[in-house]
Amino acid sequence: MAGKHTKRGFIIREAREEDLAEMVGFLAKLALHVSGAPPHELKESERKRLLRTLHSSLDDPNKLLLVAESKNSALVGMGYVYIWRSQGIWEQSEAAEFKSGVIDDIWVEPDFRGLGILKALLRDLVNFAEEHHASELILEYSASNKEAKAAWTKLGFKPTGVRAAAFTSVVKQALAESQG
Numbered sequence: 001m002a003g004k005h006t007k008r009g010f011i012i013r014e015a016r017e018e019d020l021a022e023m024v025g026f027l028a029k030l031a032l033h034v035s036g037a038p039p040h041e042l043k044e045s046e047r048k049r050l051l052r053t054l055h056s057s058l059d060d061p062n063k064l065l066l067v068a069e070s071k072n073s074a075l076v077g078m079g080y081v082y083i084w085r086s087q088g089i090w091e092q093s094e095a096a097e098f099k100s101g102v103i104d105d106i107w108v109e110p111d112f113r114g115l116g117i118l119k120a121l122l123r124d125l126v127n128f129a130e131e132h133h134a135s136e137l138i139l140e141y142s143a144s145n146k147e148a149k150a151a152w153t154k155l156g157f158k159p160t161g162v163r164a165a166a167f168t169s170v171v172k173q174a175l176a177e178s179q180g
């Protein structure tokens with residue numbers, strides 16, 4: 001599993017406590033990337049909350065937090081999967097537990113994109129999901145996130161739903177116009 005050096009100049013390994021501060025920086029960049037906002041600094045309370053969340057994932061057997069490390073030991077990416085369990089809800093079905101691997105918090109530093117780091121992260125995330133008998137992988141990306149859409153599509157993911165948003169005023173107007 002993780003930790004082997006590759007010819008491409010990076011390794012994938014499990015995250016450690018000393019990585020967490022830098023990983024919070026990646027999460028902040030990811031949030032800005034998804035929202036399209038200019039650079040901002042995280043509130044101290046949010047930085048601490050993210051640190052606590054990442055920290056609690058380190059020892060959780062249902063979660064795997066990975067980093068990509070360049071040859072000179074700099075962190076250049078991260079990825080995360082957790083095993084989500086759901087019980088059958090129908091009387092008629094067997095009492096089976098269904099498991100999915102939820103993938104989240106994927107970030108590769110801009111200078112290191114296109115080198116296969118996402119694929120290398122995903123290989124280990126998929127192995128973890130398989131070891132936990134998760135037969136399905138789930139993730140979300142923003143419709144405006146073109147590189148995410150391109151990469152996930154190439155890796156076999158297909159949209160299964162739509163998250164829609166509207167200004168309250170727009171919905172109010174639409175309802176007013178459709179009043180019979």
Ligand SMILES: CC(C)(COP(=O)(O)OP(=O)(O)OC[C@H]1O[C@@H](n2cnc3c(N)ncnc32)[C@H](O)[C@@H]1OP(=O)(O)O)[C@@H](O)C(=O)NCCC(=O)NCCS
Binds near residue numbers: 107
């Ligand atoms: C999306 C992201 C994680 C891809 O990481 P990466 O390490 O550059 O991806 P890889 O090099 O492993 O490429 C994986 C596949 O996706 C394709 N791909 C990656 N980026 C692409 C892009 N911008 N346009 C088209 N295809 C792309 C590659 O062609 C590759 O397939 P191939 O090797 O068969 O050609 C990276 O661009 C990123 O961190 N983006 C910002 C954060 C983000 O959007 N995270 C995902 C949120 S869900």
